[in-house]
Amino acid sequence: MSERPYECVNSLVAHLLDCPNREWKNDKLRTLFSNEEVEEIKLIPIGGPNTKDELVWASTKDGNYSVKSGYKAVLEENYPSTTPTTSNDPRSDKKLWRCIWNLKVTPKVRNFIWKACHNAIASYENLFSRHIHISRVCGRCGEGNESLEHILFFCPFAQAVWRMSGFSYCPRMEGFPGFCKWFYSIREVCLSQNYEEGLCQLSFLCWHLWKARNKWIFSGIKEEPIDVWKASDCAFLEFSSVVRLNPSSHSSRPPNEGTWTPPPNEWIKANCDALWISCSQIAGIASVFRNESGSIVGGSSRRGCFSPVSIAEAEAVRSCLIYAKSNDFMKIFVESDNKSLIHRLNNRSFSDWKSASIERDICSLIPFLRVLSFLL
Numbered sequence: 001m002s003e004r005p006y007e008c009v010n011s012l013v014a015h016l017l018d019c020p021n022r023e024w025k026n027d028k029l030r031t032l033f034s035n036e037e038v039e040e041i042k043l044i045p046i047g048g049p050n051t052k053d054e055l056v057w058a059s060t061k062d063g064n065y066s067v068k069s070g071y072k073a074v075l076e077e078n079y080p081s082t083t084p085t086t087s088n089d090p091r092s093d094k095k096l097w098r099c100i101w102n103l104k105v106t107p108k109v110r111n112f113i114w115k116a117c118h119n120a121i122a123s124y125e126n127l128f129s130r131h132i133h134i135s136r137v138c139g140r141c142g143e144g145n146e147s148l149e150h151i152l153f154f155c156p157f158a159q160a161v162w163r164m165s166g167f168s169y170c171p172r173m174e175g176f177p178g179f180c181k182w183f184y185s186i187r188e189v190c191l192s193q194n195y196e197e198g199l200c201q202l203s204f205l206c207w208h209l210w211k212a213r214n215k216w217i218f219s220g221i222k223e224e225p226i227d228v229w230k231a232s233d234c235a236f237l238e239f240s241s242v243v244r245l246n247p248s249s250h251s252s253r254p255p256n257e258g259t260w261t262p263p264p265n266e267w268i269k270a271n272c273d274a275l276w277i278s279c280s281q282i283a284g285i286a287s288v289f290r291n292e293s294g295s296i297v298g299g300s301s302r303r304g305c306f307s308p309v310s311i312a313e314a315e316a317v318r319s320c321l322i323y324a325k326s327n328d329f330m331k332i333f334v335e336s337d338n339k340s341l342i343h344r345l346n347n348r349s350f351s352d353w354k355s356a357s358i359e360r361d362i363c364s365l366i367p368f369l370r371v372l373s374f375l376l
């Protein structure tokens with residue numbers, strides 16, 4: 001973590017915020033933090049001017065502490081390699097294996113992921129541990145033992161590939177749980193966001209990193225990191241088009257085309273949604289406003305860094321209300337296909353602490369509109 005400069009000793013987080021626009025001050029962040037830290041900070045959602053700060057316990061969904069979650073957090077911190085993720089060892093989790101075999105990837109990629117989860121890959125370190133007399137140091141960088149994790153994540157070459165990839169993600173060595181648990185946790189995240197394509201694309205990238213390593217060792221072919229990412233992405237897109245996945249973008253839920261109904265006279269209906277671009281943390285959020293005859297009377301859209309998808313969808317509703325307020329749309333229905341978000345807003349229950357600050361801000365905007373109803 002970057003150190004706090006002397007002149008900022010008395011600074012507050014508020015000094016980094018552009019409150020009226022509910023954004024981080026990008027220029028200021030970049031002068032104080034590393035690029036990696038800036039990207040992490042920008043993912044923190046910002047509440048409105050009236051949203052109060054509060055402490056949350058990050059190990060539960062609702063942000064409230066429980067003894068059970070505290071016990072689990074202590075175990076995970078002290079014994080990361082032995083602590084189960086959600087059940088027992090993921091390798092004995094039938095769901096994981098069903099997930100690997102159901103992955104929409106080529107058989108070679110699937111086979112590779114299966115072997116990688118068993119650490120059955122012929123890395124130098126694995127060969128060395130089987131008493132084969134070779135050096136276990138990575139021949140590409142000479143900086144570490146060539147384990148599976150080194151090849152796929154921590155070799156400077158792999159790190160460069162991840163940085164260039166559409167994932168905007170660079171795995172860290174500290175506390176890394178091993179390939180199998182990592183894959184298992186990524187799978188949980190992807191499935192919770194209804195985002196199976198992300199898991200498939202990531203499996204392709206792991207496979208292509210392994211392929212690049214073999215090309216380099218056995219054929220002396222040195223590829224550039226960008227070429228490995230491009231080859232992986234092309235293979236994914238090609239395969240996806242065959243299995244009719246939507247490869248380039250992902251809406252968190254299928255659009256409800258054909259079921260749109262107009263609002264009553266003098267009302268406006270706004271449809272808002274978040275669209276993920278590739279599998280980075282970049283999302284596009286947009287709202288379209290229509291009157292009783294179905295004519296478009298307004299719209300707003302923007303791109304931003306949002307993760308997880310629940311934050312992007314809450315942000316879409318918030319942007320929609322800000323637009324409605326500034327355009328004097330006073331009688332308005334706001335339609336979103338995120339059932340749990342609509343439920344939370346209608347009940348004013350902010351049970352997901354990650355998006356709670358945005359949802360509270362949404363509710364603070366409601367009094368500015370004469371009539372507002374959230375619909376599914």
Ligand SMILES: [Zn+2]
Binds near residue numbers: 139143150155
């Ligand atoms: Zn290396």
